[in-house]
Amino acid sequence: MSNTKKIGKQTIRFDNPPVIVETASIVGPKEGKGPLGETFDRVVDNMYFGENSFEKAERKFIEEAIKLVVEKQKIQASDIDFLLAGDLLNQMISANFAASTLGIPFFGLYGACSTMMEGIILGSMLIDGGYASKVIAGTSSHYCSAERQYRFPVEQGVQRPMTAQWTVTGAAAFLLSAEAQGVNVSHATVGKVVDAGVKDPHDMGAAMAPAAVDTIITHLQDTGRDVGYYDLIVTGDLGAVGRAIAADLGNQQGYDFSQLEDCGVLIFDSSQDTHAGGSGCACSAVVTAGHFMQQLRAGKYKRILIVGTGALLSVTSSQQGESIPAIAHGVVLENSKNPE
Amino acid sequence: MSETGNMNQNNLDKEMQQSQKAYEAQEYQQVVKRHSPRPKVLRNTIMAFVVGGTICAFAQVFRNLFLGAGLVEQDASAAVVMIMVFLGALLTGLGVYDNIVKVGGAGAIVPITGFANSIVAPALEFKREGFVYGVGARMFTIAGPVLVYGFLTSIIIGLLRFILG
Structure with missing residues (x-):
């Protein structure tokens, strides 16, 4: 069997790059007030989103985002072949419950904050492999539901360390299709789990930076490209601290990552008191669905590499003294409408 | 071999x-x-002193009032503790106390108002899980260890005093 779609160690080159025909993003109030507030489809001004628990609110975020992407494209949920979604909550309750009302054949994914890119990669494989013509990939996170699961009750008085990040409240959905022209997924690099031995659950950037660097360098080696080939290389949610570490690690291996952008740094500004920046599944998802998709469609960027970063943190293993492994998945988005 | x-x-x-x-x-x-980034130790220390001092000054005002009203010293202390626990709980319910701690750090965590916060915050948070498995079971998730080791220490000190004194 020929294996032409895989190149190098971990990279896939799609024969017929699936196109992101539509995206939808819904965020919470803090994200709406951030520097990218204008780029989201909808800003919800209440953390409860009209529900009576934060978990139900998060479920509504992802459900509404998926409904919105279907609506925007003027199709029905029944036209979608597969839904790939996941979130941070135990047993992925947001995605599971949303899928139960949507009635689309469903794959639940867990890649922590890399879930969006994991979904886009697998969705693209389904389409390029000929197993589907329309796939939705989606994810969500919610500051309050994440805090109560991973850390402290919201009203608990704590002083967050300067390395801590703020879980983004929101959800995004990407509609991938085999048909049209537009912004496509040309390559994907599937990450390995990297454990750098970081044990501090308030320092996710440090836990994820080695995984991000590993995936970016592997991607460049697999494709034979260099950093300058891309208009931009973006990481998911390393935050300010993680981005600085990644640039340092890249430098040690002879790569210039000083121009690296990070969704967690972009989504909030320094006046919003998030410390190192944003995090969570929704972080890279809403920034890509809003800001970067708009820039790609407008032709400002032609080709970017987005690396979703996930800290595979569990309260149980962390309390038992284990370190926090991390993963990073890279996706190349290209605008095929503007040829070179 | x-x-x-x-x-x-x-x-x-x-x-x-x-x-x-x-x-x-x-x-x-x-x-x-x-x-x-390094934690701002000097600023945090000063803010902890100011916020902690303010909380204690409030308590002192209440104590003086109770003593002035004719309570004996031990009763006045107990009354002050009750008032401060109530205030800590109230400010937690109003969503204010976590902001005080953000500025004051240990200055707002160590006084008994912080103890009240650590009980009321999870009680509020886990109300959705019901009164038994939510409020009842989670109320002491943070304060529980404080109580356990507080009691343990007092038992050890008591035993030492009994043996030595």
């Missing part, structure tokens, strides 16, 4: 791998340390 040799070799390899990994983790910690 060769089997034990192999086993020793395997163990040695495994140990080598582990120490290599530990060394790499240590090296990486140095990189992380270089890029991590």
Whole structure:
């Protein structure tokens, strides 16, 4: 069997790059007030989103985002072949419950904050492999539901360390299709789990930076490209601290990552008191669905590499003294409408 | 003979791998340390002093009032504790106390108002899980360890006093 779609160690080159025909993003109030507030489809001004628990609110975020992407494209949920979604909550309750009302054949994914890119990669494989013509990939996170699961009750008085990040409240959905022209997924690099031995659950950037660097360098080696080939290389949610570490690690291996952008740094500004920046599944998802998709469609960027970063943190293993492994998945988005 | 040799070799390899990994983790910690922002110790210390001092000054005002109203010293102290716990709980319910701690740090966590906050915050948060498995079971998730080790320490001190004194 020929294996032409895989190149190098971990990279896939799609024969017929699936196109992101539509995206939808819904965020919470803090994200709406951030520097990218204008780029989201909808800003919800209440953390409860009209529900009576934060978990139900998060479920509504992802459900509404998926409904919105279907609506925007003027199709029905029944036209979608597969839904790939996941979130941070135990047993992925947001995605599971949303899928139960949507009635689309469903794959639940867990890649922590890399879930969006994991979904886009697998969705693209389904389409390029000929197993589907329309796939939705989606994810969500919610500051309050994440805090109560991973850390402290919201009203608990704590002083967050300067390395801590703020879980983004929101959800995004990407509609991938085999048909049209537009912004496509040309390559994907599937990450390995990297454990750098970081044990501090308030320092996710440090836990994820080695995984991000590993995936970016592997991607460049697999494709034979260099950093300058891309208009931009973006990481998911390393935050300010993680981005600085990644640039340092890249430098040690002879790569210039000083121009690296990070969704967690972009989504909030320094006046919003998030410390190192944003995090969570929704972080890279809403920034890509809003800001970067708009820039790609407008032709400002032609080709970017987005690396979703996930800290595979569990309260149980962390309390038992284990370190926090991390993963990073890279996706190349290209605008095929503007040829070179 | 060769089997034990192999086993020793395997163990040695495994140990080598582990120490290599530990060394790499240590090296990486140095990189992380270089890029991590330092906590603002001086500012935090001053704010803890100011906020903690303010809370204690409030308590002192109440104490003086109670003493002035004719309560004996022990009763006045108990009344002040009740008032301060009530205020801590109220401010937690109003969503204010976490903001005080954000500024004051330990200055707002250590006084008894902080103790009230650590009980009321999870009680509020887990109300959705019901009054038994939510409020009842989670109320002491943070205050519980404080109580356990507080009691343990007092028992040890009591025993020492009994034996020595």
